[in-house]
Amino acid sequence: MPDFFARKRVLRDRSRILRGVYEENLLIARRGFNCDLRRKRSLSRRVLAYGIVCAVMLVLHGLDVTPVPSRSSDEVETPVIATDEIVVTASPVKSVSVAELRTLEQKSDLPLSRMLGLGIHNIVIDAGHGGDDLGAIGKTGIAEKDITLDIARKLKARLQDLGYPNVFMTREDDAAVLLAERVAFAQSVEADLFLSIHVNWLPNTPVNLIETFYFGPSRDKRVLELAGQENRGSEYGLNDFKEILARLGTVMKVQESKDFAESIQKSLFVNSSRKNRKIRDNGVKRAPFVVLLGLDVPSVLAEISCLSNPAEELMLKTDEHRRDIAWYLAEGISNYLNTGAEDDFQ
Amino acid sequence: MIFNEEQRESVLFFGVDLGTSRSAICSSNGTREWIESFVGWPKDFIAEKVIGKSVLVGTEALQHRLSLDLYRPLDRGVIKEGIEGSERAVKEIIRHLIELARPEPGQRLHAVVGVPADSLKINKLAIRRAVSEHVHSLMVVSEPFSIAYGIDLLSNCMIVDIGAGTVDFCVMHGTIPSEEDQKTIFTAGDYVDEQLYSLLLQKYPNSKFNRNMVRQFKEQFSFVRTIDEQICVELPVNGKPSIHDIKDEIRRACESIIPPIVETITEMVSRVDPEFQTRIRKNIVLGGGGSLIRGIAQCLQEELSEYGDYQVTRVADPLLAGAFGALKLAQDMPSRYWEAL
Known part of the structure; x- marks a missing residue:
């Protein structure tokens, strides 16, 4: 009997030690991200700075600015996801419309990050599904989770080749990762850009189409169904949802996400249509994907292809095709950051 | 790549003891090896042509040290900060050790690396950077701890x-x-080398020897207290080989x-x-x-x-206790922990 208790104590000690080693290394790894990347401020904070700079520039250039209508304090605190107006904190009595900001941005010929002299440093790639969550399954048995993981790996390698060393993946292998954990991971590495990779499944139609989403409400029934599918396994409760929505007073995040989505969609479609003329461009859309919800930085979800299309399924089984898609995504990211990777595809 | 189930489950576990003087590896496929922790790069293209390799590790590096920029990356137990070669050298040691274990293509590599306790405190990130390039998942622990774990x-x-x-x-x-x-x-050991070197220099001022020779004497003959045997080595004096008794110097240095x-x-x-x-x-x-x-x-x-x-x-x-303990840690570690890292 004493042996039994001694053995049990040893097992307990061992288990505690293993957990201790794991937790210590997790801390080191996270600290590693902090140090390696020299932690820039998150883009959301930069966006605020952008607003300030724009306001100053507007004042200096004597552009017409619209006074802010007087509001009660309650109204000011009301969270807004998407609005046509941005309050510019540097100039408390003035505001500027999104259209004006866009005009300014176009005039300056500079993207947001360049205008502020800021770099995008930390890119997070999210390979959709994983573990027990297979995602869509093709007729030949190929699973969406494997395709997304492989493309994510190739994309990471490609981005690093293009000079973006700080690329992270929410999962590096076939692990089940909750959507909330993916968001938490992106936050922990202070992501500046977030791209979630998925493969579409359209059971009632044999078409192959590409579409890219950024977070926002949608009235499209099919899009809502798709969001429902991809949001399975989310650990968010309604309270979390409201809290996050309340934080999403950043119109700029939505605007940047839209730009980012457009760049991804353009690169994916233009390049893919060279190989397959029948492929459809379903464009950029808003959809309430939970994985895009919790982040304050430009974040999009790309449905890079259609697994329900038999010809496309066969293509997706080839390493070459998956590599091509990864390169198109890299081009989309690179173009969004305006550093130009197009030459590599000539 | 679409991995099949068999490939997914194929994991090779490593325990690595990354030491100042020697580094060792034990792996789940039965590998038990140690190497000298020296890495060298040819000084110029002529050296590279003569040696026939772009980088040398372990004993081979020591043998060709005159033609190499030689690194011993964990001097005094830590990676020398700011010296790029040190981190590169750690990478080469790890790469070499992993090659000794001969992983199969497509196998996932999960490693626990034991490092000197100070190194874990001072440059754990540098070690993670240097090692993580070669493995899929990695944990770093202190060497004495991995020894304790290995012997329960x-x-x-x-x-x-x-x-x-x-x-x-x-x-x-x-x-x-x-x-x-x-x-x-x-x-520690380097301190013994220094002591022995200066004691021999005092006793045999006309003899020619270098620190590497002294290190070899120590490794071959080291002892404390008393032993019965004589310890005599051949050292050149004015170009002529001469036998020297170094027993007392060895004892004093070791003690x-x-x-x-x-x-x-x-x-x-x-x-x-x-x-x-x-x-x-x-x-x-x-x-x-x-x-x-x-x-x-x-x-x-x-x-x-x-x-x-x-x-x-x-x-x-x-020599292998640290690496063995690290391997045991790697194998006992629940898979969910590996996945999270």
């Missing part, structure tokens, strides 16, 4: 890992040791590390809860290359007898 001494013991750059002390309490449970001193080790052991034991001090005194375990000095366990036990009833033993295979 998880509580009420003290591990004394006598390495080249450092002597690491670690008290085990049945949990992962904190910084207070560990201490590092620098009177020079005893007082600081004794002092640190007693100091660390005195910090422990008095209720557990007796058990720890009976469980002092030596590891690392320095524990191969003949008679060192007995010598320490005698020196410590002034401070209580100490029992000092040595692990069965000091």
